[in-house]
Amino acid sequence: MKIPNSDARVHVLDQNSDVWTVIRDIASRAHQEDAFYVMNIGEIINKYDQWTSKLPRVTPHYAVKCNDSLAVLETLNALGANFDCASKGEINKVLELGVEPERIIFANPAKPSSHVRFAASVGVQTMTFDSENELHKIKNLYPDAKMVIRIRCDAAEVQCQLGNKFGCDPVAEAPGLLRVARSLDLDVVGVSFHVGSGCREPPVFRRAIAAAKDVFEFAKTLGYEFSLLDIGGGYPGGRGTTIDEIAEIVNSALDAHFPDESVSVIAEPGRFFVCSAYTLVCNIHSIRNVIRTNEETGTTGTHRMYYINDGVYGSFNCILYDHQVVVPQPLEERSGAKYYESSIWGPTCDGLDQVIESAVLPDMKIGDWIVFEDMGAYTLPVASPFNGFPIPTVHIVIEENMRLIVDDMFDLTDGHFEMLRIPDNLKNENDTPYKLPTFPIQVGDSILDYVN
Ligand SMILES: *Cc1c(COP(=O)(O)O)cnc(C)c1O
Numbered sequence: 001m002k003i004p005n006s007d008a009r010v011h012v013l014d015q016n017s018d019v020w021t022v023i024r025d026i027a028s029r030a031h032q033e034d035a036f037y038v039m040n041i042g043e044i045i046n047k048y049d050q051w052t053s054k055l056p057r058v059t060p061h062y063a064v065k066c067n068d069s070l071a072v073l074e075t076l077n078a079l080g081a082n083f084d085c086a087s088k089g090e091i092n093k094v095l096e097l098g099v100e101p102e103r104i105i106f107a108n109p110a111k112p113s114s115h116v117r118f119a120a121s122v123g124v125q126t127m128t129f130d131s132e133n134e135l136h137k138i139k140n141l142y143p144d145a146k147m148v149i150r151i152r153c154d155a156a157e158v159q160c161q162l163g164n165k166f167g168c169d170p171v172a173e174a175p176g177l178l179r180v181a182r183s184l185d186l187d188v189v190g191v192s193f194h195v196g197s198g199c200r201e202p203p204v205f206r207r208a209i210a211a212a213k214d215v216f217e218f219a220k221t222l223g224y225e226f227s228l229l230d231i232g233g234g235y236p237g238g239r240g241t242t243i244d245e246i247a248e249i250v251n252s253a254l255d256a257h258f259p260d261e262s263v264s265v266i267a268e269p270g271r272f273f274v275c276s277a278y279t280l281v282c283n284i285h286s287i288r289n290v291i292r293t294n295e296e297t298g299t300t301g302t303h304r305m306y307y308i309n310d311g312v313y314g315s316f317n318c319i320l321y322d323h324q325v326v327v328p329q330p331l332e333e334r335s336g337a338k339y340y341e342s343s344i345w346g347p348t349c350d351g352l353d354q355v356i357e358s359a360v361l362p363d364m365k366i367g368d369w370i371v372f373e374d375m376g377a378y379t380l381p382v383a384s385p386f387n388g389f390p391i392p393t394v395h396i397v398i399e400e401n402m403r404l405i406v407d408d409m410f411d412l413t414d415g416h417f418e419m420l421r422i423p424d425n426l427k428n429e430n431d432t433p434y435k436l437p438t439f440p441i442q443v444g445d446s447i448l449d450y451v452n
Pocket residue numbers: 063065066084107108194196197198232233234235268269270271272
């Protein structure tokens with residue numbers, strides 16, 4: 001596993017420690033002020049486990065665009081997940097992990113020609129389309145491709161809409177496109193859809209699977225025997241969310257419309273696997289107190305403006321692009337702290353760079369830390385170092401019981417672990433020192449490098 005920065009090691013958490021312990025440890029280091037992430041690999045393993053038990057018929061193809069960190073990709077690969085790539089760059093990255101091209105779906109319905117040629121050269125055959133022009137392009141560049149028609153079926157309520165850009169109408173457009181594909185002698189193998197990212201309307205999966213079934217039936221009339229149903233992404237992944245309701249609806253719709261197990265069913269979850277695995281920790285470097293008048297009540301009061309070292313040009317781009325609602329949690333709760341109407345701002349000189357418009361927060365000081373959970377989806381890959389503010393580094397942790405699973409996955413031995421001394425001020429309640437062993441895996445090394 002590539003460790004993304006120089007002082008990150010994989011901390012192993014015992015029963016006395018958790019992500020917050022590690023955060024306190026890192027935050028209390030001398031001169032520490034940079035924002036950082038703590039990433040819990042165990043969370044991804046848990047999610048994978050949930051997926052396979054709740055959706056046993058549906059093979060996940062992780063959507064790489066959601067978070068393309070090597071630690072994420074290698075963990076999911078070791079667990080047995082497949083991949084959804086949208087470009088030559090993503091395909092390349094996944095192939096470099098040693099993933100076979102048959103385990104990749106090129107799920108971008110509008111592909112630049114050079115990317116199609118690349119897919120052809122490396123044998124990534126399965127790809128989506130939703131337009132006639134794409135069919136002609138593929139006919140020219142990769143006539144052996146296995147094509148998947150993407151239909152549109154939008155959830156009524158989503159965090160991020162996709163249907164405005166992709167997906168043909170299953171009734172008005174799909175039949176015509178399939179006729180063109182047939183006339184070009186292209187091999188269409190199935191149907192895909194994406195209900196929208198961060199789906200808040202589970203029953204949409206029933207409608208979408210039923211619509212896909214109709215397209216399967218129509219394709220039969222042209223002599224196609226479809227074998228692939230791709231139910232896309234959209235599954236929530238934050239703390240306190242579950243895929244129980246979606247899973248129930250998907251499973252019953254599959255039983256109703258695709259009882260024949262010869263149709264393979266895949267999905268393209270992104271957010272689900274990574275959202276809760278990442279916790280972001282930011283430092284307050286400036287504070288401004290301003291007098292504000294409440295327009296409704298006419299009363300004046302002090303408003304605190306906190307400036308932190310990550311903002312909408314960095315990790316919090318998710319607020320603008322992914323419509324994410326982020327929740328600030330002060331790392332230390334001071335007893336007796338006064339509460340103030342507050343706002344939180346990113347570090348750049350742009351007025352747009354606001355993280356929280358308004359929240360009631362305890363009085364904090366320069367140097368205090370604010371923790372944001374559920375920051376693993378659509379954050380890091382989009383972040384830029386605009387205005388000279390660096391993208392936070394990532395520290396990786398895993399629970400001790402999970403470590404055994406990772407040992408198995410990556411074939412590690414005890415020799416790869418090391419005890420870490422915990423500073424006295426971080427000892428736990430019953431005053432035994434925390435045990436935080438670490439992998440002695442150094443910068444730029446891969447866990448896989450340790451496998452004989
Ligand atoms: C972004 C994307 C996904 C992942 O969506 P999530 O909502 O994160 O699960 C899956 N498939 C395609 C084609 C995408 O563009």
